């Protein structure tokens with residue numbers, strides 16, 4: 056198989072909860088995910104990932120609960136399907152303190168947060184991690200969240216993205232436009248901490264947001280965090296083409312991945328960016344063994360603890376379809392709803408019945424596992440890269456922490472031997488390490504337009520420009 060020139064990028068895919076993607080495995084005797092609410096669980100994980108030279112830890116999040124399946128939260132609670140779920144941002148400082156290189160891609164739903172405050176939270180974490188923070192931009196897909204936040208239901212799918220476009224504009228103004236580099240002089244002798252002439256008020260009056268104020272944080276290493284995005288509907292891809300630097304996809308097969316990657320790269324060019332300005336990560340679950348037989352045994356062992364029904368309840372929330380109302384072989388109505396359009400479309404295209412989904416969710420979730428010895432797993436990962444054009448993987452967890460440890464001890468050396476994976480940590484901020492073009496957004500990114508124009512004359516006074 057021809058070797059791709061680039062190194063495979065690797066994120067661990069996780070969430071601040073018990074059951075994330077591969078449901079039911081928390082009941083496995085060796086699984087530690089029930090300790091998600093302790094700091095040691097996360098600092099241990101961060102150190103493990105740093106040892107494995109992972110590029111990042113990608114932390115999913117939801118606001119709201121999965122109450123679509125059987126019209127209630129009973130299965131969700133019993134199986135701990137992303138409930139209880141703690142705040143993901145709170146984890147980062149502790150993990151940053153025990154690592155030097157690991158990046159963090161953290162999901163925050165912008166629908167229920169004011170941009171002014173979110174801008175400061177990410178700036179703070181960019182400072183504390185020394186430029187290792189990324190933001191997975193989501194707008195939510197759960198009516199349960201909307202109801203909890205005082206709305207009768209969510210905004211329609213495409214409108215959520217329209218709002219998000221404006222939200223990002225506000226953030227770029229704050230992150231990119233609010234302060235000049237070096238404005239914080241820290242000059243004790245002159246008694247000037249910040250030079251007032253180099254900080255400006257942001258004025259934004261748009262359709263959805265009104266902001267007049269100074270960004271509360273001084274410029275951080277990356278200013279704008281590395282921007283992740285995970286929607287892949289048509290509107291979702293247009294949003295990604297404008298804003299995203301990393302896109303996360305979970306296609307049903309390689310052909311769908313190839314089409315999705317090609318469409319995204321084309322949209323990037325239309326948006327005035329380069330086709331490789333976005334790194335695409337595909338979700339994967341891996342069960343490796345020292346031998347093929349050991350991998351198969353491990354998989355059989357895991358399967359005994361996995362919960363297919365929990366996988367189905369999760370998928371019900373993703374698609375907005377209550378599979379509890381369907382007989383095993385009855386055709387399912389996937390007509391457009393208001394959840395994850397790409398998920399329902401895939402299910403509709405394949406005509407997935409409840410029985411078929413239960414078959415697919417053998418390991419408790421929507422990622423079919425790659426099972427094998429190091430050579431087999433590496434072959435499969437390599438074929439995903441060469442055949443689809445994705446740049447790397449978001450590796451979901453099965454039994455933790457052993458699924459990460461096994462991957463690091465068994466698969467990574469094989470990938471390194473093939474020249475497909477780094478052998479040392481690259482230096483620099485997360486953005487620099489991913490793209491090699493510096494710490495900040497490149498000039499061709501939409502966010503760069505909100506930087507103040509280079510001014511040959513003295514700088515505008517504080518309180519001036521929008």
Ligand SMILES: Cc1cc2nc3c(=O)[nH]c(=O)nc-3n(C[C@H](O)[C@H](O)[C@H](O)COP(=O)(O)O)c2cc1C
Pocket residue numbers: 114115116117118162164192193194195196212284285286287288289290291292303304305338394395396397398
């Ligand atoms: C692989 C993948 C991962 C996602 N992760 C999250 C998440 O952690 N939290 C969340 O609220 N939405 C998540 N979403 C939902 C998306 O952010 C987006 O709201 C949804 O996909 C609807 O957009 P689309 O119809 O354009 O796909 C994810 C979607 C995909 C496809």
